[in-house]
Amino acid sequence: MNARTATAAVYRGAGPDVEITEITVAAPRRGEVLVEIRASGVCGSDRHVIDGEWHVPSPTVMGHEGAGIIVELGADVTGLAVGDHVSLVWNQACQRCVNCQSGKPWACTDLVSNDCVMPDGTTRLARGEEAVYPYLAVGSMSEYAVVPASAAIRMPSELPFEIAALISCSIHTGLGAVQNNARVSAGESSVVVGCGGVGLSIVMGLRLAGAHPIIAVDRNPEKLALALEAGATHALLADEHTAAQIQELTAGGADVAFEAIGNPRTIQQLPGHVRLGGRAVLVGMPPEDAPIPLDVLDLCYRGITVIASNYGGGVPARDFPRYAALYLDGRLPLDALVSHRISIHDVNEAFRVMRSGADARSVIVFEGANPATA
Structure with missing residues (x-):
């Protein structure tokens, strides 16, 4: 497939606001999937970056607490299919090191997602000729994201995307x-x-x-x-x-x-x-x-x-579906976490509300990604 255009919230390296602009999202490579993002939480970790408290490469598409629908598979992807609903993992463990093998992916010794790049050290995002980085190798404040297949956890189709997004970070962490x-x-x-x-x-x-x-x-x-x-x-x-x-x-x-x-x-x-x-x-x-x-x-x-x-000391592939099941069974009142459902164009206001200490979680809701290709 060709690259796609997407509206995204991009941090240019100096705050306090992100820029809402168009980027290009390349097709997934071997072992990767392209996800049409349907919801992205506005998390305190994102605020740390745009307030200059944490440093990442820039320009950066913000957002790491995301969920959506797989729309394209890279080569050799198994266990996932186009149309699957998924929550995205920002702590993208290598699955090979001693800590991963002992059930502690949060302590992966070969983690590169904190550097805002894919496992091969590159990015699938660009604006013109300029490389753009996905925050924590997710970049969910965008209509599309490319992630390793292991970072896309299949979720029940009846689970609301807002809840699926929050499970990927705040709920899993707490x-x-x-x-x-x-x-x-x-x-x-x-x-x-x-x-x-x-x-x-x-x-x-x-x-x-x-x-x-x-x-x-x-x-x-x-x-x-x-x-x-x-x-x-x-x-x-x-x-x-x-x-x-x-x-x-x-x-x-x-x-x-x-x-x-x-x-x-x-x-x-x-x-x-x-x-x-x-x-x-x-x-x-x-x-x-x-x-x-x-x-x-x-x-x-x-x-x-x-x-x-x-990251809650957990295993996303095990825990994400478990939390989804508890929610669908009425045992976790996760809807209370969503204070506001907003457009991506309102994300800077959501950060201002967060700085004031008000509300629980604002969630960016995408009605459907831009189908145009570039």
């Missing part, structure tokens, strides 16, 4: 942190600091695990209301009294606490929310070069386990 990293047991007390898309997913995962109480903390009352709908038993407005309130509600500290913002201040405070022998789970990603001081003597004295969670 639920995985509960199930794979913290391994929360029924009856354990818990705290979730930050109730955006990832934090709300953590709350839902805690409810599935049978945790009690589930204490949600945020500075936004609307997010706290969503947390209560998602399964939190208590909602605390973040202020100078929060730490004392957590101590009171948990009789001295929670069994496990999660930080889902990536804010250096709340990360530093997290171990103080757990009891002796408790677990502090770091899920939110901070800016680059932001070392966070921790009182190591206190951590050792109290026997606190600090757990760093990357």
